[in-house]
Amino acid sequence: MAEHSQFRLLRERRFAPYFATQFLGAFNDNVFKNALIILIAFQGVNTEINSHTLINLSAGLFILPFFLFSATSGQIADKFEKSSLIRIIKGLEVIIMMLASLGFYLGSLPLLLLVLFLMGTQSSLFGPLKYGILPQQLHPDELIGGNGLVGMGTFLAILLGTITGGILIGLEQGALLISGTVLLIAILGFLSSQAIPTAKAVDPTLQIRWNPLLQTWRILKFTAERHTVFLSVLAISWFWFLGATYLAQIPNYARLHLGGNEQVVTLLLTLFSLGVGLGSIFCERLSGHKVELGLVPFGSIGLSLFGIDLSFAEVSLANPENLMNASAFLAASGSFRVLFDVGMIGLFGGFFIVPLYALVQQRSNPAHLSRIIAGNNIINALLMVFSAGLAIFLLNAGLDIPQLFLTIALMNIVVAIYIYTLVPEFFMRFLVWIFIHLVYRVQKENLDKIPDKGAMVLVCNHVSFFDPLLIAGSIRRPVRFVMYYKIYQIPGLNFIFRTAGAIPIASNKENPEIFKQAWERIEQTLKAGEVLCIFPEGKITRNGNIGKFRPGIERIIAENPIPVLPMALCGLWGTFFSREGGSAMSHLPRHWMTKITLKAGEVVAPEQASAAFLQTQVENLRADKK
Structure with missing residues (x-):
């Protein structure tokens, strides 16, 4: 087992063009989504529908394609050569971003919402390819490192895209700037996809069936064929439940409980995303270039401990009437504890998620892998929708946001115990990992x-x-x-x-x-x-x-x-x-x-x-x- 750095992959053609393609895709998604949300929430649009309804409608339109098309996209990814499919999908992104540019230019909300739905469709098509291609391009001892880089890139792309979309739409001629930016990013993504090496079809004889409900059920059965793989998929979806809850609540948490303005929101989102990114890339070093399941309990312990601590963290407000900017927040008593907890939640989230993705890739039937990834995407979407519904219910029932954080941290303990009871291999590997490293x-x-x-x-x-x-x-x-x-x-x-x-x-x-x-x-x-x-x-x-x-x-x-x-x-x-x-x-x-x-x-x-x-x-x- 050669000792090497995962960053070496960023110089190799079998990984670098793919990494750039998926990074630019995630970046573009978030530039557009955040620009549209800010346009709706702060700048107003010509519609009788209120902004809260429109923002939730926007979130639903992006997630809906994962339910409608993931089953079909998983079949397509297993049946055909993957690099060609990626190039076709990135070509579609260029066309979709042309429509986005037209929508911003005309100020047409219906057209922009249609673009959001099309972007969700494109993401649902790309998802099974994104993780399905890695085992074909990487050696087994590179899977952890490759997945770690993808995890790091994805969260950094989400962060940078969110910030970029928010900044550009707020400038004079912001709609025009966003139009040019999303189109340019789509073109760069299409160009980078041209260099992705061939990844042959794993099941070329597969008969594609188009019924989304029936095929979703069939794909979920594929996912459940191997007990450990299925529970790993559930654990991945649980992480997205946690992540979606934290990310959705951070803006109001910063404003209502920390007394911070938009700069504090950006600071918290930055630390969370950097935490996940660092946790993702540290996985390779901690696991010794192999799929180390012992990191999963390690990650879940950290998620719970720092989630609980965050729920009790308080910041002394110098002037409760005025929201603090980032520098004032950093000078406030108790701010370091909040920032540390948010960063550690991200870090341990990276430890938790990367080995699970690698395990799914390693232990799934290669002929079914893309369909299993599609099933994972469906369950992810379900859990993310459930996270929004649960947060709305608990907050309306009288909980404040710190109490919501405490609730999901305690829920994480229960879910972790349940999963490790069903698959004791996770906890066994954790004990072994602790001994070997400590x-x-x-x-x-x-x-x-x-x-x-x-x-x-x-x-x-x-x-x-x-x-x-x-x-x-x-x-x-x-x-x-x-x-x-x-x-x-x-x-x-x-x-x-x-x-x-x-x-x-x-x-x-x-x-x-x-x-x-x-x-x-x-x-x-x-x-x-x-x-x-x-x-x-x-x-x-x-x-x-x-x-x-x-x-x-x-x-x-x-x-x-x-x-x-x-x-x-x-x-x-x-x-x-x-x-x-x-x-x-x-x-x-x-x-x-x-x-x-x-x-x-x-x-x-x-x-x-x-x-x-x-x-x-x-x-x-x-x-x-x-």
Whole structure:
């Protein structure tokens, strides 16, 4: 697994033109939407409909196409080559922005609302392509970094587009400036799309069906085929529920509770968007270039803690009669706490959302991925509509905005517990991630020898009770472990081992039933193309040296002739989980942030994989480092 920076992707043709295209699209959407909202709310339009109704109508017109067209767009994205589809959609954006320019020039509200609907349609067509193309253009160890950059770009585009639209429409000849800007951005997006490399059709024989209701139902069934994927989609939609609630309330929160003017609103939106962007790009570093599900609970914990703290934050108003500008707000007592909480909500939101998108891309059936992304977009839209309805209901019921923030933060705790109960893998990976990043410093060598697909057996020396967790947290693919059943049953650790799908084993003499079941599960695991890890010594070392490898590995390979990868753990002897000095975990840890190395050697062919040969390979890897 090569160590590299995700920003390298911004220099490569397989990613950079796509990134620029999606960034410009999100930027243009928000320039137009915010300009239109300000035109309606502050500058007035020639209509008898009040501004509140028009603003909510505008929001509904943009979201409506996601319900109408996502099912069809998902089918189209799976059936046809994706880069050509992106170019067609960006060409449509140029035409739509020509209509927008005409609408601003004429001051025609009906035409501008039609453009808003068409923009929602274009976004619903682009959505399945936006995330569906990434697994075809990026390597598996680049998915987190690529999704992180997309997440960062999307939120920065939303922020910059919102600010740009608001500034331009407020200037003299603002309508003319907006007209030229949205058209120019659309043309730049179309030009950047020309350089996107080909991404072949994943299901060219697919028969497209146009009934939106029936196909929406069918796509939601595709999304629900894999339990973990479906719950990840629900978690993504929950994030958009939270994000939509915060973003919708920030203007009134700044004015009514912080005493701030438009500059304070912009400051809060900037910190939230930058937080999400930073969280998105930090994911790659924190996850070690792999899909690290442990970041999802980490993100949800931060979302709840800082959401709760924000609800109790107060700012001392120097003059309650006058709204503060940004500089006055920064000088006010309590402002730093508010700004910090808003930024941290964004940051932990990035930790939460990026691994979920990467997991959906990695674990979905590739032939259905764009349709699953379309299903995700439908559920996202539903949750965003629900967030608006719930906020209206709670605020009308007597809650103020800080109390609304407290309510959704507490709701987030309930939803997180529910999801992690249904998919304990999330929480298990979180515990492993915490140990690996806060207890040890882990150096990984040659783990790219493990293929992205296909069965493989890993053999490793057994130094401590923590060995399976360290290996599982260091490898980007899920690993199934064979372990002595009494270790498997250790309270506390049992939850992690069981959730990770570990296979308890005993000798035939000690427990024939466990012995039989273990061999059946080993065969099933390898036939399913999974990675299996065993500790051929059969027990944890009591002196730090590698014990004799037992012949069980030879039986596994004889019955399942697949490649074997020898690995060595170095540096764990003498740590809390090892047996140095007697029993493990019987004394307080004497070392903190110990440097641990996990080394992989060369792949061994099945016919060479004798116990003695594999032991020699592991001993050579470990050398004299216990």
